[in-house]
Amino acid sequence: MYLTGLFGQSSAALMERGAVGRSAGEVGQALAQLSDWLDGSGAEPGWGLAALAPARTRKSRHGAILLPFRALLAAIDAADRG
Numbered sequence: 001m002y003l004t005g006l007f008g009q010s011s012a013a014l015m016e017r018g019a020v021g022r023s024a025g026e027v028g029q030a031l032a033q034l035s036d037w038l039d040g041s042g043a044e045p046g047w048g049l050a051a052l053a054p055a056r057t058r059k060s061r062h063g064a065i066l067l068p069f070r071a072l073l074a075a076i077d078a079a080d081r082g
Helices: 002-019 024-038 049-057 059-081
Strands: none
Touching (some): 002 049, 024 049
């Protein structure tokens, strides 16, 4: 149980490291690539996200892994709207 909780935290840490200076479009592209990769239909994503490979078989954790990217996109959108 403890290990599965780390997938979301690991994703957030990797996202933070890779997202600095990126546009909303780049973050959205990373989210799409990560989602496809987790589902087994896409190439290995960048940003060091391949470290999350053990989570690919744990579909119940995919939402937690994608959440930091979704939250960042929502924050960028809110900031852009002022």
